[in-house]
Amino acid sequence: MNKTNEGKAAIFDLDGTLLDSMDVWHQVDVDFFHSRDIPLTDDYMGVVNAMRPEEVARYTIERYGLNDTPAELAKLWDSMVLEAYGTTVEAKPHAVEYLNYLKLSGARLAVATSLSPQVREVGMEHVGIREFFDVVVSVEDTDAKSKHSPKVYLAAASRLGVAAKDCTVFEDLLVAVKAAKSAGMHVWAMEDNYSLEDRPAIATIADGVINDFADAPQVL
Template sequence: MQAAIFDLDGTLLDSMHIWADVDAEFLAKRGIVVPDDYTEIITPMSLDETAVYTIARFGLEEGVDDLKREWNRMVEVAYTHDVGLKPYAREYLLSLKEHGMKLAVATSLPRSLYEPALANNGLLHLFDALCSTDEVGVGKRRPDVFLLAAERLATAASSCVVYEDLLEAIISARQAGMTTYAVYDESSKAGWQKMVEIADGTIYNFKDAAIPGVGATAPGCSLVL
């Protein structure tokens, strides 16, 4: 493997609880209780897709840009100052760099949120490419954002490994010919068993995670090469 492509929310960043709070607060202001299936449906979507879906599902009168601005206002302080990393994520990224791997971000977050979060956690300088689904116009049910990351890294898809906590993203990255690591997060536990079945590797804790291509594995990380 020559390059590693990372999701942020739920993979490198311990941030999914923030979006659950945003969903609840946003809909409560409009007299709506969050439906049981809402989070699962919107998680693979880009921010634009989420806004379109939310407006249609709940019959809202606001426009797409209105929703995006409100959501961004609700979370910008948290992403700038409060959102932290998953345990040992920093050390794992540094290990990948030491082994000569190029690093990229492929996230559904807009630049206005992911750059401050990475900078606040001292990681921004580690990445060779930063990509958002905003740039490709579709969510992670399609591999476009992963392919954009590979292009910016000047690396073939077959030489990239994608780290994700989302089943749909694991599926689309594999369809693009990339190696995949499923990263456990409580927010996506419903799809975890399926991710274990289809991903090339699984990570429960970055402390124990293997370096792709090195071959050694440790408790908490299983890898098929």
């Protein structure tokens, strides 16, 4: 067994990084906005991408003057995506194989996500990756409002018992790449179609960029 990653940790985002799932959220937005007869503007996804669900709900309510409470809206969206995460969402190319390699190499593994506990668990179980992770942390487990803050990555490192400098984060969003780098962590960016306009900035900040986990680093 390869032991070169002993004492190291990898922290993974789910949406757009391990899971090819961003289309699900776009379709939920399309269906929801259509049901409320509200135009879905181009800038909306860019604003809410790194927020946790209840923060997205609060922002949406304030922006469009809705009568729902944040909890009600977040619950509605959860119900809309839950079936898709349990039936149609797939892992990014070679994600399962890479997680298995890291686990066998002695690395500690964590998830750092903005997804609600129910959705994240259903998605991970569906694609067969839940068993690889020692720790799963959500933004809502911290006092941060989104991945603009590095707190979720620092919480994951703390729970793993690994120093920030020995952690490698895998993310797809520019704000998340910036946050993880600000915590003193190594960062590899996963290319995703929903981050196309940020590719130049991401490539400048991240330690590396991949579009397939077959090209991910073998030593963290």
